[in-house]
Amino acid sequence: MSVSPAAPIDPKIIVALDYASAQPALDIAARLDPALCRVKVGKELFTAAGPALGETLVARGFGVFLDLKFHDIPNTVASACKAAAKLGVWMMNVHASGGGGMLRAAREAVALESRRPKLIAVTVLTSLAQSDLADIGMQGDPAAAVLRLARLAQGAGLDGVVCSAQEARTLRDACGPAFNLVTPGIRLADASAMPAGDDQKRVMTPRAALEAGADYLVIGRPITQSADPIATLQRIQREIGA
Numbered sequence: 001m002s003v004s005p006a007a008p009i010d011p012k013i014i015v016a017l018d019y020a021s022a023q024p025a026l027d028i029a030a031r032l033d034p035a036l037c038r039v040k041v042g043k044e045l046f047t048a049a050g051p052a053l054g055e056t057l058v059a060r061g062f063g064v065f066l067d068l069k070f071h072d073i074p075n076t077v078a079s080a081c082k083a084a085a086k087l088g089v090w091m092m093n094v095h096a097s098g099g100g101g102m103l104r105a106a107r108e109a110v111a112l113e114s115r116r117p118k119l120i121a122v123t124v125l126t127s128l129a130q131s132d133l134a135d136i137g138m139q140g141d142p143a144a145a146v147l148r149l150a151r152l153a154q155g156a157g158l159d160g161v162v163c164s165a166q167e168a169r170t171l172r173d174a175c176g177p178a179f180n181l182v183t184p185g186i187r188l189a190d191a192s193a194m195p196a197g198d199d200q201k202r203v204m205t206p207r208a209a210l211e212a213g214a215d216y217l218v219i220g221r222p223i224t225q226s227a228d229p230i231a232t233l234q235r236i237q238r239e240i241g242a
């Protein structure tokens with residue numbers, strides 16, 4: 001009797017390592033299993049610890065999402081994406097509002113790399129509500145802007161977008177099953193797990209986000225600032241059936 005090979009594990013949770021220096025990030029990474037979650041290195045940690053930290057996490061077997069949200073002229077973004085791809089990261093991102101030319105330049109830059117990372121685009125930050133968009137001259141509700149920017153990113157050949165889980169269902173229908181939807185703004189049903197003064201506005205629970213069509217959940221403070229981060233991660237994994 002032949003036994004079919006086990007499907008490769010594709011961890012859904014990306015733990016945002018939003019720390020001010022390398023050591024706490026490495027400490028928590030040492031307690032995480034790279035087969036069960038991925039990690040995200042964002043602007044704070046990258047600026048403080050440098051590219052070496054990303055390479056260390058890659059060497060430890062983690063799928064690393066390099067969340068630097070590049071937004072500049074096409075030539076500059078393409079060069080930055082090329083440099084980031086050389087770190088061996090699993091995923092990286094740019095701002096869709098940088099325009100079609102910038103998105104295509106970024107995609108072409110990473111396509112030439114031997115270890116091509118997934119390249120996704122930020123649509124509308126999950127910290128922005130309708131009134132915030134009006135302040136910067138964007139008409140309409142966030143959902144309409146997200147859909148417009150997701151279509152732009154898909155047309156430019158990107159692998160997916162960062163969006164709020166509240167927009168995931170619409171984007172899944174509009175962009176098809178292969179387009180990656182990465183959703184921050186994840187909050188646990190138990191709100192006491194979050195410190196006061198939360199800046200995320202368009203939020204959803206882990207299970208609801210996956211049911212709405214999200215592929216990957218970016219979760220930071222609900223895990224990293226909880227009393228027991230590893231127990232919290234395990235609780236979320238049980239909740240989503242991972």
Ligand code: C5P
Nearest residue numbers: 016042124125126162184218219220221
């Ligand atoms: O702590 P919290 O769960 O809110 O962390 C969310 C993470 O996702 C942060 O690292 C933030 O920079 C990132 N992110 C976001 N909104 C986006 C893109 C990334 O909150 N649109």
